[in-house]
Amino acid sequence: MKNWSALDVTLWCILALLITAVVAIAIGRARWARWPVYGASLTISGTVCAYSLVHLIAQPAVAWATVLPLGLPWIGANFRIDALAAFFLIVINLGAAAASLYGLGYGRHESAPERVLPFFPVFLAGMNMVLLAADAFTFLLSWEFMSLASWALVMTHHQEEDNRKAGYVYIVMASFGTLALLLAFGLMAGPEGGYAFATMRAHGTSPGLAGLVLALALLGTGSKAGLVPLHVWLPLAHPAAPSHVSALMSGVMTKVAIYGFIRITFDLLGPVAWWWAVPVLFAGAVTATLGVLSALMQNDIKRVLAYSTIENIGLIFVALGLALAFQGNGMKAAAALAMTAALFHVLNHSLFKSLLFFGAGAVLTATGERQMERLGGLLNRMPMTGLLFLVGSVAISALPPLNGFASEWLMLQAILLSPELPQWALKLLVPAVGAMLALAAALAAACFVRAFGISFLGRPRSDAATGAHEVDRLSIVAMAILAVLCLLAGIVPAVIIDAVAPVVQALTGTRMPVQTDVAWLSIVPIAESRSSYNGLLVFIFIAASASLAAFAIHRLASDKLRRAPAWDCGFPDQNPATQYTADSFAQPLRRVFGGFAFRAQEDLHMPLPGDGSPARLTVRLHDLVWEWIYEPVVRLVNVLAERLNHLQFLTIRRYLSLVFGLLVLLLLILAIRP
Amino acid sequence: MIETSLIDGISIQLSQMLLVLALSPLLTGLVRKIKARLLRRQGPPLLQPYRDLIRLVRKEAIVAESASWLFRIVPYIVFAATWVAAALVPTFATGLLFSWSADLIVIIALLGSARFFLALAGMDVGTSFGGIGSSREAMIATLAEPALIMIVFTLALVAGSTQLSTIAGIMLSPGVGLRVSLGMALIALVIVAIAENARIPVDNPATHLELTMVHEAMVLEYSGRHLALIELAASLKLLLYFSLIACVFVPWGLAPAGAPLHVHLIGVAVYVAKLGVAGFLLAAFETMIAKMRVFRVPDFLGAAFMLGFLGTLLLFVSRSL
Structure with a gap:
């Protein structure tokens, strides 16, 4: 054969x-x-x-x-x-x-x-x-x-x-x-x-x-x-x-x-020049920050995930931009580090974003709802889906010991190598990009606290959410495989770094040091005195100290548990509408970032005393990219189409003279430039 | 030779883990006591936090009917993540066995994990207070975390490393001197530490007024052993930030790796003294200042972020001069 x-x-x-x-x-x-x-x-x-x-x-x-x-x-x-x-x-x-x-x-x-x-x-x-x-x-x-x-x-x-x-x-x-x-x-x-x-x-x-x-x-x-x-x-x-x-x-x-x-x-464009990095870094940083801010303002769970994809694409482009900057200056080891971070994040994002979309699909199957405002309490009704969605949320929020953190950690390490870059443009741009990267990571955590907390925690906000049931086994197996891969990639990143090393070698001409030889499967980008991270040990430490605490307390003190109505500062309200909603969760962040990024406006209409009508809070957000870039283009296209429309209603003489004029023009051009 | 250093490492690591666990409630008690004395009150005894913890773990835990399984495991996760983070910040010696398993970025991210789960627990029962706490905590965290990363950048660029033991070593060496960037980083780190530990003026650890709570609102539904773990984790976090500031900015007295026993004992004494001074400063600061409105907090933390950013930028720019 x-x-x-x-x-x-x-x-x-x-x-x-x-x-x-x-x-x-x-x-x-x-x-x-x-x-x-x-x-x-x-x-x-x-x-x-x-x-x-x-x-x-x-x-x-x-x-x-x-x-x-x-x-x-x-x-x-x-x-x-x-x-x-x-x-x-x-x-x-x-x-x-x-x-x-x-x-x-x-x-x-x-x-x-x-x-x-x-x-x-x-x-x-x-x-x-x-x-x-x-x-x-x-x-x-x-x-x-x-x-x-x-x-x-x-x-x-x-x-x-x-x-x-x-x-x-x-x-x-x-x-x-x-x-x-x-x-x-x-x-x-x-x-x-x-x-x-x-x-x-x-x-x-x-x-x-x-x-x-x-x-x-x-x-x-x-x-x-x-x-x-x-x-x-x-x-x-x-x-x-x-x-x-x-x-x-x-x-x-x-x-x-x-x-x-x-x-x-x-690969195709020939030797890399350092200034290629500038537009890539800029676009990546803006994309990451704006993507996650937009994700925080959405109430449709699949749309939250889609905007979060934009954020992660921004992160990958930032890492690629760093790789371009290092490569253009001949800093091969740093370029290899940034490229490894980019490829690692490519793999990680494909794992946890698929997992999260599967989870959203499971929620959609179980409740028929995509609006988080009508979900809630699903963790009690769909425990497996909830657990797996939680794993995806932790991973995408770049929290140790899962995989999202490992790749973002590599990106931060790459940024820390960039003061050696000789160009002033990069010296000023890279710290700002680093700041936006940190901001995007923190906002992503807030975004997924909100997405998971509103959809899966609390009390159900609709009948559909109350009647939800766990989804079929095959869907759960598909999600579980991805969740396990997220965990594995997080605790033994060294294996993945070594696996992508040949790719990095082919693209940048060098590779990160061999990681799987380092004791205990740590990852060491440059040197151990400089920085190292061991996801496996961190995972074991957390698991061990949590189990130790649980064991000690249950054994030595008390393991009694009683279920009771919620305390809620003495005024529990049975109505689930009194819970925080997705919109109210995002309100502080909307006030901090929304005015700048979305021109957010909040109008509060309070009825006069004695008037029984409810108070109303209206929030208006503007998609500035759409309003400033796309709408003018659409208007321009419409105006041009309107103008060109006249050409459809000319007489045959006019058409013939237009054809003749064009012919003369083309002949003239030929005559001038043979 | 290797074996003795390994045994040294293990014993230092273990004693540090136990030390932070044992000292953290005392630190909380100390700050409360000094605050009370500054207000001319008698104040609770220094050891009161220990008694509270013991009383709480012995009680039965009451869990809301609408709570999920997540509510019950979050205290353990929060405690474990905070403890692991606190165990990796050099307190009295730099020769920690596992210091290479996590650098400063990982330590910060571990605290981020703890906060992520605590914010989820706040939303789990489905009450309005839990939501308000989680939502405000998320706002504070999204400003404090980038500021902290910027501070890490500043420190890492000065020291050429994100490993805390290396940073402490570099700070001890005479070559560092006074730097503008480091001053900015120190101010920023203090601001972040105040915000992250829910201290005045950002949050009030002693309040139960609905609209002023952040951290307390998140943990309102917890009781018994769960509450004890969360309180202990909060104490550990305060201790961690004190240790971090001490280790980076006043690293004198830290026992270097391989030092004899008495140096380590001196290190412990110096560390306890540092904690006492820091606790006094915190209590005095909290007594002198009023709590700010929630929506002034972004300005406060924005200042920390800008200071950290400027510190980093200065180092980027000065590298070529």
């Missing part, structure tokens, strides 16, 4: 996914259709994930390439797998496998399975193809494939007005992003049309053009990843899809965009 490379396997798997999609069209309406479709995508994703893992660990320096007779006739369709692609294949197919497993259970409640099942495997195939593509044409084709499939999934419940709007905004932004990428690749290909990545890598790009390509790449991949101000579609579209697709879009598809950015800047 032939010895198969990860590339062959993945290509065959993509074909299998496409066949699954065709089969799904035929059987989509059947009640049992989710079993073969999700079962197939689970098997296929698992296979690709396993083969990529073997590739990354066993032969990271080897790159397999192949050319298929598709696509542009003079270069064909190039596919290639190297360490970077293998790493992202693992991330994406891990998320895809978890989503398929979750879909097996969750899909039962889908009202229109024939709109989900065919597009789900196509979406997975599209993402895998982007990672393997090794020429501009294949890359863009796969990119569009991925965009359109996810658009179709967003439009699953197109009967709802909001979802139609989300789909419209998404397709416009996705087209814009692809246009930017098309231009970026066009510039890199040069006038000879060297569209293969190998050609681009070989002849490089001139420094002036490189700046333009960087801007276009930032626009193109940033619009897919959700960089501010290109993020507007994300909080609309991600929640609109079914929850396992939301998890794929938020946890996984954004990572494909990150892959695109890394591929272009670190």
Whole structure:
């Protein structure tokens, strides 16, 4: 039997996914259709994930390439797998496998399975193809494939007005992003049309053009990843899809965009210049802070998660920006640290964001509600979902000993290396970025205290929440696997750092010191006297001292427990409406940050004495990005369309004279510049 | 040779863990006593916090009917995270066995974990007081934590390390001298310590007036052994911040790694003296100042954040001069 490379396997798997999609069209309406479709995508994703893992660990320096007779006739369709692609294949197919497993259970409640099942495997195939593509044409084709499939999934419940709007905004932004990428690749290909990545890598790009390509790449991949101000579609579209697709879009598809950015800047564009870091750091820091502030103001739990994705994308871009800054100054070890932090966070975010979206989907299944204001008390009714959602919340809030903390700790360590950067622009920018990173991390913790506390704790705020029941086993298993991975990645980060080392080696030319040799599986970015962290020990210490305290108190003092009505300072109120709500929880933070970030206005209407009408508090928030950037553009487009509309109603003489005029103009241009 | 240093390390680590646990209620009692004396009251005895704790753990715990399982395990998590954090800040010696397992950022994040769970517990019963406490705590934390990270940046840039024992060592060395950044970091750290420990003017540890509570509102539903653990964790946190300030800014008397026994004993004595001075300063400060409105707290903590940021920026800029 032939010895198969990860590339062959993945290509065959993509074909299998496409066949699954065709089969799904035929059987989509059947009640049992989710079993073969999700079962197939689970098997296929698992296979690709396993083969990529073997590739990354066993032969990271080897790159397999192949050319298929598709696509542009003079270069064909190039596919290639190297360490970077293998790493992202693992991330994406891990998320895809978890989503398929979750879909097996969750899909039962889908009202229109024939709109989900065919597009789900196509979406997975599209993402895998982007990672393997090794020429501009294949890359863009796969990119569009991925965009359109996810658009179709967003439009699953197109009967709802909001979802139609989300789909419209998404397709416009996705087209814009692809246009930017098309231009970026066009510039890199040069006038000879060297569209293969190998050609681009070989002849490089001139420094002036490189700046333009960087801007276009930032626009193109940033619009897919959700960089501010290109993020507007994300909080609309991600929640609109079914929850396992939301998890794929938020946890996984954004990572494909990150892959695109890394591929272009670190691999294809030639030697890195330090100033590339400036726009990337700036965009990343603004995205992180604005994303998490917006998340704090939302009441729809899936929308909270979508905005939190924007925050995490910002964090990843900050780490990539640091890597660019170090790389441009030849500080290889620091660049390797920042790049490791970025890749580690890519993996972490895909794990906990998928977990949280699955949890939100479970809540949606159990209660039919996405509004946190109508949830509450779910931890007593859905203990497993609650526990797993809690694990995801702790992980995403960057608290030790879970995985989110490990990667953010690496980012902070990278920032602490940056005073050595020689450029003043960076010297002034990086501390500010560090401050915003710290602010974003603290706000994320507040955001998830709110999300978990309002949805799962307290007393139920609606009948739907009162009658909630635990969801099916398969959904729970899917969430539990991700939660365990979050914990493992948090307590033994050394293993993951060493696993991504070949990728970092390929991108920055060096790697972090080998971590798994350090005693007790600590991580030591530079030197032990400088900084080190041991998640395993911290975890063991906390578990041991908590158990010790519990044991000592129960054994030596008292273990009696009595249930009684709540104390509430002597005035308990039975009405659950007296609890704090999501809006009231966010009120202090809205007063601190809202005036600046959202122009928040609070109007209090108090009735006159003797008037029996209730007092009213009206809060108005403005989406400044939408109002300042998008609305003017929309108005401009409308005005132009209005003007151009006149051209439709001209007489035949006018049209003929216009054609004649244009012909003369073109001839003149030819005459002047032959 | 290695074995003796290992045994030394273990014994120092263990004695530090027990020392912080044993001293923290005393520190709380001391601050209360000095405050009372400054107000010309007799005040409770110094050992009253110990008696309170013992009384509380012996009582049966009363848990609200609407509370979930999370409510019952949070006190243990909060206590454990705070204790682990307090055990990793050098108090009387720098040769802690496990100091390499967590640097200053991890210590801060451990306190963040404790607060995360305490805020959740405040919301668990579903009363309005718990919510108000958690919500305000979240606001204070989102301002205090970045300020603290900025202070860590300043210290780490001066010392070239985020390990507390290394930072203390560098601060002891004559090369540091007086620096503007360090002064800013000290002021910022004091502000953050006041806010994080729910002291006046940010919060009042002795109040039970509804609208002025933050920390007390969060833990209002706790009783018995659960309350005892949370009170103990609060005392530990106060001790931790005192130890942190002492270890970084007045590191004199810290026994270096491998020092003989009597140096360690001197270290303990010096540490207790430092705690006494710090407790007196805190009590005097709290007596002299009035509590501020909740929405003045952002300005107060914003000042700490800006000081920390300026300190960091100065170090970034001065690196090339």
